[in-house]
Amino acid sequence: MSDQLSLSCRCGAVQGHMTVEDLAAIPRYVCYCDDCQAFIRYLDRAEEVFDGCGGTEVVHATPASLHLDSGTEHLRCLDLRGGGTLRWFAACCGSPIGSTPKSPGFPFVSLVATFIRDTREKASIGPIRGRLMLKYASGDVGPLRKDALPAFRMFLRVARTMLIERLLRRHRPTPFFQAGGASPLSPPQALTAQERARVYGGPAA
Numbered sequence: 517m518s519d520q521l522s523l524s525c526r527c528g529a530v531q532g533h534m535t536v537e538d539l540a541a542i543p544r545y546v547c548y549c550d551d552c553q554a555f556i557r558y559l560d561r562a563e564e565v566f567d568g569c570g571g572t573e574v575v576h577a578t579p580a581s582l583h584l585d586s587g588t589e590h591l592r593c594l595d596l597r598g599g600g601t602l603r604w605f606a607a608c609c610g611s612p613i614g615s616t617p618k619s620p621g622f623p624f625v626s627l628v629a630t631f632i633r634d635t636r637e638k639a640s641i642g643p644i645r646g647r648l649m650l651k652y653a654s655g656d657v658g659p660l661r662k663d664a665l666p667a668f669r670m671f672l673r674v675a676r677t678m679l680i681e682r683l684l685r686r687h688r689p690t691p692f693f694q695a696g697g698a699s700p701l702s703p704p705q706a707l708t709a710q711e712r713a714r715v716y717g718g719p720a721a
């Protein structure tokens with residue numbers, strides 16, 4: 517028996533679902549890093565996405581568990597730093613979707629939790645397992661520190677997951693890359709200098 521989470525952008529043009537063995541076992545984190553914050557500011561979704569301290573709630577998924585059923589023509593991705601990560605969003609309404617490594621050979625997706633639209637389903641996901649990069653958080657972060665998770669431990673968890681999924685050959689299919697190929701469905705966009713100044717500018721609103 518597997519469970520299912522319904523996925524949708526805000527306007528409903530991009531729809532999908534995620535299949536999981538056990539909703540309560542889905543890894544759930546909150547990230548406060550400057551890149552996550554910049555991504556949400558780029559989309560003007562701070563009010564909808566951020567917790568009170570600039571954090572973005574994400575759930576970790578494998579590409580093969582994600583299925584986009586409609587609206588894939590609206591998918592766009594940002595390459596914030598020319599690094600190894602693509603940040604995906606729905607251009608129809610500017611909803612964040614999540615991030616993936618730049619290559620489909622690395623089977624990992626960090627899904628922004630607002631892409632899970634059904635609040636009842638979302639409530640059945642397990643507890644937050646860690647808060648990352650709290651040094652970038654703003655406001656009253658004191659109560660959050662008990663959940664702080666060092667970046668290297670997160671890296672080890674993700675690397676372990678990717679290794680297992682890759683060995684099990686569950687890096688395919690992926691909804692973000694062309695079938696059988698290595699090209700993202702949409703060419704990665706870089707930020708202009710003005711966009712960079714705006715989204716990395718001040719502290720979290």
Ligand SMILES: [Zn+2]
Pocket residue numbers: 525526527528529530606607608609610611
């Ligand atoms: Zn939309």
Ligand SMILES: [Zn+2]
Pocket residue numbers: 547548549550551552553649
């Ligand atoms: Zn982050």
